[in-house]
Amino acid sequence: MNPPSHPSPAPPASGAPAPHPAPSSEGLLAHAGEVLRPALDLYLDLHAHPETSGQEERTAGRFARSLEAAGCAVTPRVGGHGVVGVLRNGDGPRVWLRAELDALPVEERTGLPYAGRNGAMHACGHDLHMAAATGAAALLARLADRWRGTLVVVGQPAEETLSGAGAMLGDGLYDRFGRPDVVLAQHAAPLPAGTVAHAPERVTMTAAGAVLDVLLHGRGGHVATPHLAVDPVVAAAHVVTRLQGVVARETAPADQVTLTVGTLRAGTAANVIPEEARLGISLRAANDASLERALSAVRRVVLAESAAAGAPHEPEVTVSSRSAALLCDPRRAASVRRAHAALLGSGRVLDWPGSMATEDFPLFGDAGAPVHGLHGVPLVYWMLGVVGAREWHRAMAGGAGAAPAPNHSPFFAPHIGSALRPAIGALAAAAVDRFTDG
Structure with missing residues (x-):
């Protein structure tokens, strides 16, 4: 998830005193060192053995064993390969942590000794999210005197295809747990390791x-006789070019x-006009209303170009996945932000x-209410810096190729030595904050 510009620290409100460290955050980073080795082992193993959406069987098993080692009661196979770990510590709030299991179908080119070599990649x-979640669970189990309640850790499959959250919720996730x-x-982002980034109120995270x-x-x-055929490739080409106007001429500049x-796939041979052409189209919008307008425009363009080509049948337009914009709960996000500042x-x-990346995480909140x-149900979500100091300084100095590799790049590689401990600490601090209600 690559931000459009470098985030900057938010100054305190005028006249407001500097926040004092919250007692719940004291020493969390130091204590995180106690669970760092198992979390690092998990990270290296998962990175070397990536599995794509819907195929995360080994990943789910490894994640489940790590949660069990942290003291959680684990339930596997929730909504497919989903994993749920529960750590009970008396009466109190139910705080959920979510991490994703799946990798991408990207050939890794980082050159790391633990790089994935099966045609997939944790890009x-x-x-890192899974390692941090299990590390945070282990840390909270060690620091049980600081909080009361129930910790629920969710390993969600198929986030990259925006289908895993819905599958887990459809399998009775909230009814069962x-x-x-x-x-x-x-979520990992190309920001300096040891930093986190929160969206201001009313700014969409994704x-x-x-x-x-x-x-x-x-x-x-x-x-040799194109006049006897109807070429879907030509129609597809017109669709591609016409669709550019949806953003350039139908969307307000603001x-x-x-x-x-x-994707555009058609044909099997150069001397054959094919029967069909298939396109894969990705739409992103800052809000749900803008997305709906763009979807209507795409359908209109596809239908019109098909009719203009004289197609024998109407085109088929299927929405294979959809996600809502992600807005955090303002009060709880502000409290977690203070906990992170203390940490x-x-x-x-x-x-x-804000970012034009998408997530199915909103389904855990009101966007998923029709399912669950x-x-x-309030959501809090933040970005986690993963870029090492040397790489960040090089990026700030500028020059060709200086920018850190973004998410989904074959060169994306968190600096695990400086990113993992803050990742564990940030998740644990947020959980303790919510257990103690800030």
Whole structure:
């Protein structure tokens, strides 16, 4: 998730005193060292053995064993390969931590000795998220005198396809493990290791998004007699070019919308006009209303270009996945931000300007209410810096190729030596803050 600009520390309100370290955050980073070795072992193992969305069987098993070692009661196979670990510590709030299991179908090119070599890659930091979640659970088990309540750690499959959260909720996640008082999550970002970034109130952390599969029909034939055929490739080409106007000419300049045709597949031979062409389209928007307008425009363009080509059948437009924009609960997010300032120092808590990346994490809140039947489940989400000091200084100095590799890049590689301990501490501090209600 690459931010559009470098976040900057937010100054304290005029006349407001500097925040004092919260007692719940004292020493958490030091104590994180006690659980660092198992968390690092998990990270290295998961990074070397990535599994893509829906295929996370080994990953789920490894994650489950780490949660059991931390003292959690573990339930596997929730909504597919989903894992749920529960750590009870008396009466109190139910605080949920969420991490993702899946990797991407990207060939890793980092050159790391523990790089994945099976054609997949943890190019979005999900291996770090899992290591931090198990580390935080182990840390909270050691520091049980600081909090009371129930910790629930969720290992969610298939985040990259925006289908795993819905599958777990559809499998009765909240009915089986209890209504959360809050769900917390963090995400690796190309920011300095040891920093976190929170969105200001009313700024979306991540965008609303949808993925569309489009099937254009034609009439196959010989390239020597194109007048006897209907070429779906030409229709697809017109769709691709016409769609650029959805953003350039139909979207207000102040509105944020992106549209990408990521795949176009047609034909089996150069001398054959194919029967069909398929497109994969990704839409992102800063809010749900803008996304809906863009979806309507895409459908209109596809239908019109198919009709203009004289297609024998109407095209098929399927929304294969969709996600809502992510807005954090303002009060709880502000409290977690203060806990992070106490943990890391206020200069290491940055403002997040928003991102056009997408998440299915909103489904754990009101966006998923039609599935889980609950309204008012608060969400808190922040970005986690993973770039080592040397790489960051090089990026700040500028020059060609100086920017840190973004998420989803084959060169994306968190500086695990400086990122893992703060990742564990940030998650644990947020959990303790919510257990003690700030």
